[in-house]
Amino acid sequence: MHATCGIDWAEDHHDVAVVDSEARLLGKLRISDDAAGFQDLLRLLAEHGDRSDDPIPVAIETSRGLLVAYLRASGRRVYAINPMAVARYRDRHAVSRKKSDHQDAVVLANILRTDAALHRPLPSDSDLVKAIAVLARAQQDAVWDRTRAHNRLRSHLREYYPAILEAFAGKRERLLAREARAILAIAPTPGEAAQLSHARLRSAVTRAGRQRRIAAETDRLLEVFRRTWLRQPAVVEKAMGRQTLALLAQLDAACQACDDLARDAEELFLQHPDAEIITSFPGLATLTGARLLAEIGDDRARFSRAGDLKAYAGSAPVTRQSGKSRHVAHRRVKNSRLAATGRHWAFAALTASPGAHAHYNRRRDNGDRYHAALRNLFNRMLGQLHHCLTNHQEFDEAIAFGQRTRSPLTAAA
Structure with missing residues (x-):
């Protein structure tokens, strides 16, 4: 490289440094975070040999934002360097531990000058994948927000409203169920719940979408609400009911965001040519496939080997060895979104694929714990996905797991 560029990113300005091979x-230069600042950056690069056919590579501490988007659109290689890695490189140039934005920009430029081969440039994903990534990650964030909102509401209800928790304790969705939220909206306190008429409660249950056994469910709920429960003082109970309505509004908003973003992400995902291959795998539905594609992208040069993808997802183990000491453990530095999606995928594959279930059972028989066996299954299926995407072919159970796909009943017959 004849020259390299480092950019120390900040919220409203960025420090730029360009160094040569020596x-x-x-x-x-210090540039502003706007179009004028980007033009100043291009002029500085042009003064030091930047050309359209040989652009100067850039190292920066973030992979997102308008500046990064414009740098990638210019056709140059952009390297997102972890700030922790930058801190360790900084000690190579100064032992006094001094730090400045300009110095960090110089360190970033020198990282590319000396160790560019050890770092990955940002992938050349299509615009469609970038859009899918925005929606899939937003939907995943909304799911986490929904879980937090549910836990806050449940914790609050435990202090004064055990009847509503008891009424939906046997439901898979608990307070996330539409019926539970509909009842809380009209009866945020146990006193109001006990005074509900059969007709009003039946209307709320119907409005929530229930279509079967409406009368029986209404009778069951009334019986629970009209039991004798411990109660807070009336004025305190009323105040806590007002807080419940506020928490319920947050939960409703999170649930609506989850549904809307899931629908939009699935719609975009089905437009991608890799969607048919990804959803051919057992346990991968449309939304899970969208999350998976959002994290691995469609730049085939990004992961030349399946092992690279497995390490990125955290499914491949990491070995720490020194002398006679050798320890193999699971990776903690990984793409957390991809790892979370992998857990859901592996769990769903247990019932969707005989081969996956047999592989999981073998790992458990060999001493793996539950999560370790799931992670090993995810690791294997991730390698299969890498092969299928590279060779443009759909999943085949017989090829993926060979003769091991036979169920125990089939083998016994």
Whole structure:
């Protein structure tokens, strides 16, 4: 590389440094976070040999934002360097531990000058995958927000309203069920719940979408609400009911965001040519496939080997060895979104694929715990996915697991 560029990113300005192959500082500049600042950056790069057919590579501490988007659109290689890695490189140039934005920009430029081969440039994903990633990650964030909102509401209800928790204790969705939220909206206190008429409660249950056994469910709920429960003082109970309505509004908003974003993410995902291959795998539905594609992208040069993808997902183990000591453990530094999606995928594959179930059972028989066996299954199926995407072919159970796909009943017959 004849020259490399480092950018120390900040919220409203960015420090830029350009160095040559001998580590000499060619130029430095502080630019604003707008179109004018980007033009200043391009002029600085052009002064030091930047050309359309040979653009100067750039190292920066983030992979997102308008500046990164414009740098990628210019056709140059952009390297997102972890700030923790930058801190360790900083000690190579100064032992005094001094720090400045300009110095960090120089460190970033020198990282590319010396160790560019050890770092990955940002992938050249299509715009469609980038859009899918925005929606899939937002939907995943909304799911986590929904879980937090549910836990806050449940914790609050335990202090004064055990009847509503008892009424939906046997439901899979608990307070996330539409019936539970509909009842809380009209009866945020146990006193109001006990005074509900059969007709009003039946209307709420019907409005929530229930279509079968409406009368029986209404009778069951009334019986629970009219039992004798411990109660807070009336004025305190009323105040806590007002807080419940506020928490319920947050939960309703999170549930609506989950549904809307899931629908939009699935619609975009089905437009991608890789969607048919991804959803051919057992346990991968449309939304889970969208999350998976959002994290691995469609740049085939990004993961040249299946092992690279497995390490990125955290499914491949990591070995720490020194002398006679050797320890193999699961990776903690990974793409957390991809790892979370992998757990859901592996769990769903247990009932969707005989081969996956047999592989999981073998791992458990060999001493793996539940999560370790699921992670191993995810690791294997991730390698299969890498092969299918690389060779443009759909999943085949017989090829993926061979003769091991036979169920115990079939083998016994």
